[in-house]
Amino acid sequence: MTATELRTVLDTAHSMRRGEWRGVKPLAGLSLALVFEKASLRTRTTFDVGMYQLGGHAIALSNTEIGLGTRERVSDVARNLERWVDGVMGRVYLQQTLHELADHAAIPVINGLSDMLHPAQLLADYQTIEQEFGPDLRGRRVVYIGDGNNLANSHIHMGILTGTDVTIVTPVGYEPNAGVLMDAVKAGVQVTLTHDLAAVEGADVLYTDVWISMGQEAEADIRRRAFRGYQVTPAMLETIAPHGIFLHCLPAHYGEETVPGATEHPKSRVFDQAENRLHAQKALLYHLMGEMRARW
Incomplete structure (x- = not known):
């Protein structure tokens, strides 16, 4: 698009x-x-x-x-x-x-x-974000935490199109696709790639996805160890911006990338996102x- x-x-x-x-x-x-x-x-x-x-x-x-x-x-x-x-x-x-x-x-x-990509999901995500912040999202901080998978790749593409400030927080070895990162470079768009959980602080939008996607079940134990500490909890949601929101594309693997207290938190827009x-x-x-x- x-x-x-x-x-x-x-x-x-x-x-x-x-x-x-x-x-x-x-x-x-x-x-x-x-x-x-x-x-x-x-x-x-x-x-x-x-x-x-x-x-x-x-x-x-x-x-x-x-x-x-x-x-x-x-x-x-x-x-x-x-x-x-x-x-x-x-x-x-x-x-x-x-x-x-x-x-x-x-x-x-x-x-x-x-x-590689999940663009239909991102349409719903950005509709949800716009419901919260309006159509001009330039400079808004979208922080994605977890696996650098198809969702992370599509967040980078949406950052190119909308002007959002996209940060990907992921463990070493689980970064987004190199070709997608190059798309951002070619477009002159800054994407922040980090392993530091402190990058979550002050986010306008905090987003996560499952650690183990369909077809990756054989890697489950390795992935759980790699992503330990990257779980979105109510305590983590208290560190994002006061007006910030939490999104998850679902299904949620509770006890891994998040907990029910996060998807049901006042800052959660997870089920508005699903409707969208x-x-x-x-x-x-x-x-x-x-x-x-x-x-x-």
């Missing part, structure tokens, strides 16, 4: 959250394939309900049914889906799978999660697929 496109999507998402699109069906007659290699609660529910509320239809396809790259080539799956549906959302293990789908399907392909997955993704679907309605 460009910064202008992001602004358009977020403005629409805010409007949808206010109920201004109730009863409007701009995607009537359109269908979205939901392709899942990884399990999902929020991604599946919000894309499915979002299509329904916009007048369209969603069909969920598990990897048992498709077998991306095993039962059938990814390129063949793409060429089939483009003949039947008007868009694809993929929640997959590898970023390359999404590139293959997009390269061979002449319809929009949305990243619902990959090993619906509104932000509806806005994305409308802007990606809405113009197709006239051609359908």
Whole structure:
């Protein structure tokens, strides 16, 4: 996305959250394939309900049914889906799978999660942040603590687009992707990378994610040892700015990256953030697929 496109999507998402699109069906007659290699609660529910509320239809396809790259080539799956549906959302293990789908399907392909990035989540995150601080986020301190994973990578990209001051606090050896960090350098944007937990102090937004993602279960014990001390607790939330908020994309592994007292803390906006997955993704679907309605 460009910064202008992001602004358009977020403005629409805010409007949808206010109920201004109730009863409007701009995607009537359109269908979205939901392709899942990884399990999902929020991604599946919000894309499915979002299509329904916009007048369209969603069909969920598990990897048992498709077998991306095993039962059938990814390129063949793409060429089939483009003949039947008007868009694809993929929640997959590898970023390359999404590139293959997009390269061979002449319809929009949305990243619902990959090993590299999680941009649909970040749309909801920044909608939530804007609800708290307004649309001009330049200079706001967003501090991400934990694994330098797809969420951390996408936070860096959002910092490039919005002008937020992004800090990644992570143990040695768990830093974000080097190519994503280079994206920030090329854009002339400063990203602070540190192992010092003191960087949390004074944050406008404190964000965390699980230490052990799906597919990393074999590393669980090693990761728990590496991330010891990086847990977001109510005490840590008292060190962020008085107006600061806490976000977590969920699911939470309580006792590891956070505790119930943090997600239920007065500074937590975790469940507003979860609600905004619906509104932000509806806005994305409308802007990606809405113009197709006239051609359908």
